[in-house]
Amino acid sequence: MSLLEVENACKTFASRQRGGDPVQALRGVSLQVEAGETLAIIGESGSGKSTLGRAVLRLLELDEGSVRMDGVDLAGLSPSELRAKRAEMQIVFQEPYESLNPRMSIGSIVAEPLQIHRKGLGAAQIRKLVIEVLERVGLPAKVATRLPGELSGGQQQRVGVARAVVSEPKFVVLDEPTSSLDLSIRAQILELLAQLQADLGLAYLFVSHDMHTVEKVSDRIAVMYLGEIVETAPTVDLFRSPQHPYTQTLLSARLSADPREKHAYRAYEGDASVRATPPQQAPA
Template identity: 45%
Template structure:
């Protein structure tokens, strides 16, 4: 059996937080941004990661690429654990794991030309390449992502947001990576441009055999591009399943609430339209609820939810919930009554 490209087990990222204006001897509190995340990413597939702001999506991405310290295990296909590698040893994997960032213009150096920006990873990972060969590769990559090679000497401010994101994609692809982590790559773009960028990523994935970790708030976009989807809440995995299964048969109340916020042409034909929106605010990650972290906002919460932490259970469709399954009409009515009050 072929080994997965990436296997993540019990990934944790914590930050010590000291209140503003606190005395030096004041004990800091621990913010658990990512708290025990497990998933497997097969080669050539896309894992979508969704959840509210502050649930740990971007921190998870930065931990995998080594931008923030983490604990746990992230096993690459060759058996190496990416977590805790020294900068020197991690350099061997930098060319295999690249990242596309949320703000296309802010992620580009305004003092460098497009050619210099795209060629920069080659200077780091392929220093032996002749300058003429680098320029040829850059022009070929520009053409591949939908940019004119004649624009190689222009600067980022001369391009639109969608074109800047194409530059970011070209920069990530120039070193021929196996995994690209996309941290909300289309959230700053117009809807029509979003579709173009998503279709470009899917075409490149098919042509080059790439694997993607795609982080986004837009669940419709995630459904379109992902093979599997992982739902995060306060740094924990609530549910993970194939894209079709998760959208057609969500088991966790949090996933059901997220899907209820997705606009549909005919709500009467969509089962997610029966689910009530989330109520209340996201708890502080420095003081999460006991037991199930979602229980303070869950219409199905019971005493067991406060006493026991639910375990992510299941085979292909995994859910971390003591009482999984679609909400009943009575539960929905009761939740709406509480929300109205």
């Protein structure tokens, strides 16, 4: 049994524009995540990758299909059972500042999961745990009294990570956790996430649009295109011998920072309103 098992997940959203076609964000997605591993979901805008990240945490309801955590079907849980289950499954968002309540101190933000899930703890114990986890994510204890707006983007994201791991989850969705950060900060956060995974045995679902990042962090990669997973493979295999033409296109769009490695972009189906080289194979 895998830690997380998603089967035939389907989700359709009503169109935002009146009279527009409904958007099929997920079209029968199945995947497994094993304990302690990182599965990356890579895709471009409109691929449904963020919807998938929220659906596996039941932050939105699926139209069809099931999500099982430790063999427990999340859809079968009552609201209070689901809330209790949330200690085990957490999320880190793309926008570090927006994901922190601007009116709460860093200490209160990180303490909140403990207040919810470990009701037996006294104020002093919570305080001790909060300082511990802040230090674990590389923040000095004194930031506990600060407000989110007083920290840098990188520090804010460390707080987001601290809040996600303080309740000792087994599984964390990372929704583009480094996309809005500067390059050098990005590397630090990725290192921190890898360290936490090694120390705490976390499993990650790493949602990203960036091949460079995904290559660095993931054990396996699932490529999403228009609501479907078109290819899943171990990271090394996917980069060495991408099978699906869309994966090949994504890889060809990477721009290497080494000017000696010239890229040659190969278009895939693409935007029909824009001229591009013809697709090599019809989409799956």
